[in-house]
Amino acid sequence: MNKRVLVTGGAGFIGSHVCEMYVAGGYDVLCVDNLTSGKVGNLQGLMGHTRFQFVKEDICNLVGMRYLFETFQPHIVNHHAAQKSVVASLENPMDDLDTNLNGLLMLLACIQKYPIEKFIYVSSxxxxxxxxxxxxxxxxxxxxxxxxxxxxxxxxxxxxVTIYAKAYDFDYTVLRYANIYGPRQIPDGECGVVPIFVNNILANQPSVLMTYPDMPRGCTRDYVFVEDVVEANRLASEKATNTVLNIGTGQEIAILDIYQAILNTFDKEVPIMMEGPRIGDVKRSVLSNDRAKKILAWYPRTSLEEGLLSLKKAIRARS
Structure with missing residues (x-):
């Protein structure tokens, strides 16, 4: 019998790649997305596949989610649906609370009635x-x-997730993502700095870089390619870890250096403007991936240059 996996947020940038991985791996996949930021077009390669089905639903709708759990009865829940913007969470904390915590609690309530084997929770x-x-x-x-x-x-x-896993006897893995980039990413605030830069560069329009006085090249981040993130999801689906794992490269890169790398990849020269810092920004971020290497045998395989070239090819293929 094939394993059944329910992927929330599966029509999004990362979730759609995760759905493709599961189908290719022989899983039966139910993709649930309210299409607030996800797009059905991200799933065009899966539509019609016998092992894949898409349902437009909001994870905060307990009645709708209970019906899906009852009819599909997943072995694994992979929870990618989220309000993912730091800035939006400051502007509308109630919406952030509703999606990120109330939505999660709806899923956990369903699991109480319809037990699962594994829960993969995407964190930051x-x-x-x-x-x-x-x-x-x-x-x-x-x-x-x-x-x-x-x-x-x-x-x-x-x-x-940790509390419910113990109380209701399922395995879990928390995947703390670094800054992910790759095909299908939308230019959405600080969550999508790479596609924002790419879109502006291709349109020959200047971008804006938020800087601190002591960090003139901008905040630093850890950038990991989406295919490497998908591999972490595959491994977490096959092994019980019951812990939190950082999924990043362990390399700290200033945002201005990311901009320059994109210019080099697309062979362009477009200026960038400097502005003051943004409320809620973490100034420096780089993740140790030692635990993921040890427990999952996961390693980031794609260099920044390789990832940006793959992104360039995907953009050209679309146009």
């Missing part, structure tokens, strides 16, 4: 970074800064 390594000093990297055991509502809801979600 960037928002949950500690204060970085020198050559340090954020480890899973470090206390995060928690300087935005988004960080608070994601961290609370991790703890809810």
């Amino acid at each position: 390594g960037g928002a949950l970074s500690k204060v970085i000093v020198g050559d340090e990297k954020s480890k899973e055991s470090d206390m995060p800064q928690l300087i935005s509502p988004y960080a608070i809801t994601k961290y609370a979600g991790e703890n809810y």
Whole structure:
């Protein structure tokens, strides 16, 4: 019997790649997405496949989600649906709370009635970074800064999953993502700095870089290619870890350097403007991936140059 996996947020940038991985791996996949930011077009390669089905539904709708659990009866829940913007969480913390915590609790309520084997919870390594000093990297055991509502809801979600896993006897893995980039990513605020830069560069329009006085090249981030993230999801689906894992490259890159790398990849020269810092920004973020290497045997395989070239090819294929 094929394993059945329910993927929330499966029509989104990362979730759609995850759905493709599951179908290719022989899983039966139910993709659930309310299409707030996800797109059915991201799933065009899966539509009509005998092992894949898509349902437009909101994870906050308990009645609708209970029906899907009852009829599909997943073995694995892969929870990618989220309000993912730090800035949006500051502007509308109630919406952030509703999607990121109430939505999670709806899923966990369904699991109480319809037991599962594994739960994969997507969290944020960037928002949950500690204060970085020198050559340090954020480890899973470090206390995060928690300087935005988004960080608070994601961290609370991790703890809810841990409690429910023990109470209702399922395995879990928390995947704390670094900054992910790749095909299908939308230019959505700080969550999508790479596609924002790419779109502006291709249109020969200047971009804006938020800087601090002591960080003239902008905040630093850890950028990981989406295919490497998908591999982490595959491994987490096959092995019970029952812990939190950072999924990043362990390499700290200033945002201005990302911009320059994109210019080089697309062979363009377009200026960038500097502005002051943004409220809620983590200044420095880089993740230690030692635990993921040890427990999952996961390694980031794609260099920034290779990832940007793959993105360039995908953009050309679409146009």
